[in-house]
Amino acid sequence: MNPQKFTDLDLPETLLSCLSAIGYDAMTPVQAQVLPLALTGHDIIAKAKTGSGKTVSFGLVALAKLHVSQYLPQTLVLCPTRELADQIAEVIRRLARTTGNVKVLTLTGGSSTRAQITSLEKGVHIVVGTPGRVEDHLRRGSLKLELVGTLVLDEADRMLQMGFQDAIERIVDALPAKRQTLLLSATYPDEIQSIASRVMQEPAMISVDTEHAPAVIEQHFYRVENARHRLEALQALLLVNSAESVLIFCNTKIAVSEVTTSLGDAGFSVISLHGDLEQKDRDRNLIRFVNRSAVIMVATDVAARGIDIEKLDLVVNYELSKDMEVHIHRSGRTGRAGESGAVITLIDDADKYRVEQLEKMLGYTLKRKPAPSGHPPGKVPLKARTLTLEVNAGKKQKLRPGDILGALTGEGGVDGSQVGKIKILNTRSFVAVDRQIVKLSQEKLRRIKGRTYRTRVL
Ligand code: ADP
Numbered sequence: 001m002n003p004q005k006f007t008d009l010d011l012p013e014t015l016l017s018c019l020s021a022i023g024y025d026a027m028t029p030v031q032a033q034v035l036p037l038a039l040t041g042h043d044i045i046a047k048a049k050t051g052s053g054k055t056v057s058f059g060l061v062a063l064a065k066l067h068v069s070q071y072l073p074q075t076l077v078l079c080p081t082r083e084l085a086d087q088i089a090e091v092i093r094r095l096a097r098t099t100g101n102v103k104v105l106t107l108t109g110g111s112s113t114r115a116q117i118t119s120l121e122k123g124v125h126i127v128v129g130t131p132g133r134v135e136d137h138l139r140r141g142s143l144k145l146e147l148v149g150t151l152v153l154d155e156a157d158r159m160l161q162m163g164f165q166d167a168i169e170r171i172v173d174a175l176p177a178k179r180q181t182l183l184l185s186a187t188y189p190d191e192i193q194s195i196a197s198r199v200m201q202e203p204a205m206i207s208v209d210t211e212h213a214p215a216v217i218e219q220h221f222y223r224v225e226n227a228r229h230r231l232e233a234l235q236a237l238l239l240v241n242s243a244e245s246v247l248i249f250c251n252t253k254i255a256v257s258e259v260t261t262s263l264g265d266a267g268f269s270v271i272s273l274h275g276d277l278e279q280k281d282r283d284r285n286l287i288r289f290v291n292r293s294a295v296i297m298v299a300t301d302v303a304a305r306g307i308d309i310e311k312l313d314l315v316v317n318y319e320l321s322k323d324m325e326v327h328i329h330r331s332g333r334t335g336r337a338g339e340s341g342a343v344i345t346l347i348d349d350a351d352k353y354r355v356e357q358l359e360k361m362l363g364y365t366l367k368r369k370p371a372p373s374g375h376p377p378g379k380v381p382l383k384a385r386t387l388t389l390e391v392n393a394g395k396k397q398k399l400r401p402g403d404i405l406g407a408l409t410g411e412g413g414v415d416g417s418q419v420g421k422i423k424i425l426n427t428r429s430f431v432a433v434d435r436q437i438v439k440l441s442q443e444k445l446r447r448i449k450g451r452t453y454r455t456r457v458l
């Protein structure tokens, strides 16, 4: 029988106490299958849907094997996007809190290569990066990989789809042959097998619970007549649904920008996430959506991949994905942790065959309805509960979430219950506050820990 609790595993005490401090007690199914094997050094291919807890699985392996006194990279995590790299690094840092001075560095595009080189020179233990920038550092000689004992390929299917195969193979050539390789993926296309056969040794295949319980996630299919009807139907469905946190998937960046503009013009609280945005805007947008200062996020699959968002009420497929496994994966973004969720998909005649294919995969019939047109009477777009304030200081200025909360709730300040998520980046910080207290919050944030800062509303 598989172990159920982290304490059943052969993990260092420091990690176990950290897990219990975070509040993780039972393992998720993927963790229960991956960890016992991975901790003995096995190569593993794990296929499991988003939200199943893969990051903690490989994060624990990296930390369990770590020698803190060696200031050279010992685990290399490759993943498709910068946002995901940031998220993974954050999870690992959290797991490492009780282990002592563990240095986790992200190497991704959009940040200064110089600054990354300086950090590498100071010494790091775990590197999380995108293949392009990691290769760049290898070429410059700034990244030393001779002590890497664990390679992690996270969201491997997506990296291959993005054309990173050659870069990954060149990076693997620079790694010690004697190492452990863990490959995590939501889907299992043929390309995975082909790269696995080149970079892994007798990997164990673990596959967990790919399909989603039909009882928990309601799938609604709406037929649209043409492109204009598609936009109109989307707005009507959003108005009727009045969900508080909605993720809309489009197949292309062009569609993302069309949908975002049209919803914005119609008064919806909407942001977008796609590769062409500047990094700063991608950060801001994602933060605003996660902290609930925007109701709707419109994204491509690539941009939204792997990003952990709590409590999505509704997923909308503005366009049906070309790949039904991706559709199932998108749908799994709602209805997490056993909560109910809804998925709306707009389809047209050209999608007929794929919907039938999906029915075969799911094993039940999907109802198609004609999509609504026109504006539903008496409905207005839902406003976000909070607004986000951006402060021009962050980790560099040694700001912590408690400092921002303290400044806000200090004498004559706001009530703590009106403050939402706080996020500290290197040189900027973000805090969500209730709409009604934006002015007071801005005043309060002018002085934090005795220093003066600038704040603006996003
Ligand atoms: P994946 O990489 O499989 O998409 P993540 O690693 O991002 O999933 O985890 C999804 C969520 O589950 C995260 O919010 C994480 O904090 C939470 N989580 C992971 N492991 C556990 C656990 N054992 N108990 C409770 N929550 C967990």
Ligand code: MG
Residues within 6 Å of the ligand: 050, 051, 054, 055, 154, 155, 306
């Ligand atoms: Mg993941």
